[in-house]
Amino acid sequence: MPEKILESFEIRRLEILDPKGEVDESLMPSLSADEIKKMYELMILSRTFDQRAIDLQREGRLGTYASILGQEATQVGSAFTIQKSDWIFPSFREMGVYMTLGYPIHQLYQYWAGDERGLKAPEDLNIFPICVPIGTQMLHAAGAAMAAKYKRDPIVVITYFGDGATSEGDFHEAFNMAGVFKLPVVFICQNNHWAISLPRERQTAAKTLAQKAYAYGFEGIQLDGNDIFAVYKGTKDAIEKARRGEGPVFIECVTYRMSSHTTADDATRYRSKEEVEMWKLKDPILRLKLFMERKGLWTEPYQKEIEERSRQIIDEAVRVAESVEPPHPEDMFTYTYAKPTFRQLKQMEDF
Amino acid sequence: MPQLNMVQAINLALKEEMMRDPDVVILGEDVGKNGGVFRVTEGLWEQFGSERVIDTPLAESGILGISIGMAAYGLKPVAEIQFVGFTYPALDQIFSHASRIRSRSRGRYTCPLVIRTPYGGGIKAPELHEESPEALFCHMPGIKVVVPSTPYHAKGLLVSSIRDPDPVLFLEATRLYRLIKEEVPEGDYTFPLGKARIVREGKNITLVAWGSMLHKVLQAVEGYDDVEVIDLMTLHPFDEETLFKSARKTGRVIIVHEAPKTCGFGAELSATLAEEAMLYLKAPILRVTGYDVVMPLPKLEDFYLPTVQRIRKAMEDIIKY
Ligand SMILES: Cc1ncc(C[n+]2csc(CCOP(=O)(O)OP(=O)(O)O)c2C)c(N)n1
Numbered sequence: 315m316p317e318k319i320l321e322s323f324e325i326r327r328l329e330i331l332d333p334k335g336e337v338d339e340s341l342m343p344s345l346s347a348d349e350i351k352k353m354y355e356l357m358i359l360s361r362t363f364d365q366r367a368i369d370l371q372r373e374g375r376l377g378t379y380a381s382i383l384g385q386e387a388t389q390v391g392s393a394f395t396i397q398k399s400d401w402i403f404p405s406f407r408e409m410g411v412y413m414t415l416g417y418p419i420h421q422l423y424q425y426w427a428g429d430e431r432g433l434k435a436p437e438d439l440n441i442f443p444i445c446v447p448i449g450t451q452m453l454h455a456a457g458a459a460m461a462a463k464y465k466r467d468p469i470v471v472i473t474y475f476g477d478g479a480t481s482e483g484d485f486h487e488a489f490n491m492a493g494v495f496k497l498p499v500v501f502i503c504q505n506n507h508w509a510i511s512l513p514r515e516r517q518t519a520a521k522t523l524a525q526k527a528y529a530y531g532f533e534g535i536q537l538d539g540n541d542i543f544a545v546y547k548g549t550k551d552a553i554e555k556a557r558r559g560e561g562p563v564f565i566e567c568v569t570y571r572m573s574s575h576t577t578a579d580d581a582t583r584y585r586s587k588e589e590v591e592m593w594k595l596k597d598p599i600l601r602l603k604l605f606m607e608r609k610g611l612w613t614e615p616y617q618k619e620i621e622e623r624s625r626q627i628i629d630e631a632v633r634v635a636e637s638v639e640p641p642h643p644e645d646m647f648t649y650t651y652a653k654p655t656f657r658q659l660k661q662m663e664d665f
Numbered sequence: 666m667p668q669l670n671m672v673q674a675i676n677l678a679l680k681e682e683m684m685r686d687p688d689v690v691i692l693g694e695d696v697g698k699n700g701g702v703f704r705v706t707e708g709l710w711e712q713f714g715s716e717r718v719i720d721t722p723l724a725e726s727g728i729l730g731i732s733i734g735m736a737a738y739g740l741k742p743v744a745e746i747q748f749v750g751f752t753y754p755a756l757d758q759i760f761s762h763a764s765r766i767r768s769r770s771r772g773r774y775t776c777p778l779v780i781r782t783p784y785g786g787g788i789k790a791p792e793l794h795e796e797s798p799e800a801l802f803c804h805m806p807g808i809k810v811v812v813p814s815t816p817y818h819a820k821g822l823l824v825s826s827i828r829d830p831d832p833v834l835f836l837e838a839t840r841l842y843r844l845i846k847e848e849v850p851e852g853d854y855t856f857p858l859g860k861a862r863i864v865r866e867g868k869n870i871t872l873v874a875w876g877s878m879l880h881k882v883l884q885a886v887e888g889y890d891d892v893e894v895i896d897l898m899t900l901h902p903f904d905e906e907t908l909f910k911s912a913r914k915t916g917r918v919i920i921v922h923e924a925p926k927t928c929g930f931g932a933e934l935s936a937t938l939a940e941e942a943m944l945y946l947k948a949p950i951l952r953v954t955g956y957d958v959v960m961p962l963p964k965l966e967d968f969y970l971p972t973v974q975r976i977r978k979a980m981e982d983i984i985k986y
Contacts (some may be wrong), residue, residue: 434772456731652767
């Protein structure tokens with residue numbers, strides 16, 4: 315008996331906008347000039363936020379902070395396609411996602427400065443708190459998707475994680491559950507090439523991360539994560555597919571963490587200057603700028619104006635974050651249980 | 666009124682809550698068609714369908730992780746972990762998330778989840794099928810720990826646990842599943858979480874136990890006069906008032922649990938009594954517990970578990986002191 319091929323697959327990679335700012339018109343999603351400008355402005359805002367966070371950390375006004383430098387296209391481009399009623403389960407490196415969705419920026423600074431109140435999402439936004447253990451939030455996303463499916467709510471759940479997270483057991487359990495139950499969930503991996511000091515090759519021997527979805531019975535796609543149009547289109551298609559009830563999608567966004575892992579890390583210990591320099595040429599913001607210039611959407615004064623506006627927004631967010639009264643010690647008891655326990659009530663008398 | 670064992674009482678509680686509240690869903694390994702390996706969910710899949718009684722893949726972290734997402738979204742999942750020893754792969758989800766969601770999101774999201782799981786020894790089962798790790802969970806703020814000791818109380822406590830707005834670990838003594846039958850009424854009744862019950866009143870010694878050890882204690886005190894027996898029922902938060910009152914009355918306290926002694930829940934009770942009732946005590950607080958060893962396989966499990974003799978010896982020691 316001859317051997318048979320039972321299954322084979324192809325991994326698609328989506329690229330639309332190249333580093334010179336040129337696009338493949340046949341793949342270009344329909345976006346108005348205003349939408350494109352909005353995306354660009356959100357990327358500038360994200361970068362301004364990020365740079366300020368690092369400065370504030372250096373001045374001792376913020377705790378350890380995880381930079382998003384270089385990942386702006388992945389974050390803004392994907393979040394741009396999310397609807398208000400959708401649910402989002404982020405990891406800890408998605409400040410650009412939070413900002414695109416309209417999360418109060420001062421709360422993000424509050425959180426990184428060690429004030430838990432920064433994590434309380436506004437009532438009209440279904441975004442979960444930052445998740446510190448790696449990969450565990452993917453299961454919460456699958457669970458929320460399961461609940462939404464049970465309630466017949468036409469929403470989609472989106473979860474973000476890094477390339478390192480794909481090595482954790484919960485990645486497998488979440489993908490497996492999502493596949494088995496055909497859940498409306500979109501998994502977005504920001505493959506930024508490094509999990510602290512470990513390169514992507516040390517997480518898996520597989521050629522792409524995207525192909526892992528196929529083992530769980532659903533589609534995986536790789537895209538250029540520094541190309542905001544590819545991210546936008548890839549996510550939009552995935553979300554629409556999930557919303558139609560056609561099950562989960564896994565999107566691998568290939569991007570690069572241009573800064574150190576966090577402000578407590580020194581990336582020069584484990585990676586080469588040349589590598590970083592090479593990725594600087596693929597900067598997602600630069601790339602969109604070149605495109606916009608070509609289309610007549612970008613001018614010097616415009617750049618000045620949005621940089622100035624971003625600075626003002628960030629100044630104001632920092633001002634608000636730093637002028638908030640510190641939390642009362644009782645605050646740590648308030649949310650452990652719906653009602654404080656007998657013993658907690660006694661302990662609260664200490665203040 | 667029907668005479669039910671623990672399995673049937675818990676099954677009835679699940680059924681009635683599912684009928685009352687469409688947000689209650691069950692999930693776990695083999696809970697559907699098979700009705701659970703102990704048959705606790707028997708008949709529910711047939712009645713409520715596979716959307717509400719969900720057979721999951723074999724994945725403990727996965728079961729509790731998706732339960733957390735479901736709970737945050739607005740459902741009330743009751744997750745079954747087949748044996749408490751297999752909560753260990755899922756401790757991350759319980760400790761890192763279930764217990765902290767309310768606090769981390771400042772009340773924006775909550776986790777009204779019940780984790781049901783059989784625990785405890787005396788059933789001659791394989792490794793990791795006889796654990797009693799309740800203290801581990803009691804140490805983690807944000808979750809509640811409930812251990813019923815009879816079918817009647819199991820039903821009322823489970824209903825309270827399902828309606829509780831916070832995550833509850835509901836430990837079911839495997840040894841008690843089919844050991845006793847008693848009258849368990851149909852329809853709504855509950856026992857509040859955080860309240861103990863006095864099973865027997867007395868003035869001389871207070872014996873405190875929960876789950877299957879309560880029955881050992883009741884056997885041990887047969888023939889002794891004036892011994893008070895407390896069934897703690899909820900371990901976290903536990904009923905300090907009932908405990909203090911009894912200790913002040915009797916002046917002698919013995920705590921019995923089957924978990925190892927070191928850092929067992931008895932240590933917490935004992936320290937609390939030392940803080941609050943020291944001057945009423947006529948003797949040191951004694952603990953009769955499992956040993957500080959890995960739970961042995963069937964050949965030795967009877968030597969591991971507290972026995973009637975060990976409990977009686979403690980009673981004699983505490984009187985003589
Ligand atoms: C379970 C767990 N193990 C270890 C850590 C410490 N840690 C924080 S971030 C990180 C690397 C994560 O890499 P990746 O998933 O690629 O995300 P990235 O940091 O690149 O965004 C590690 C090991 C953690 N937070 N959680």
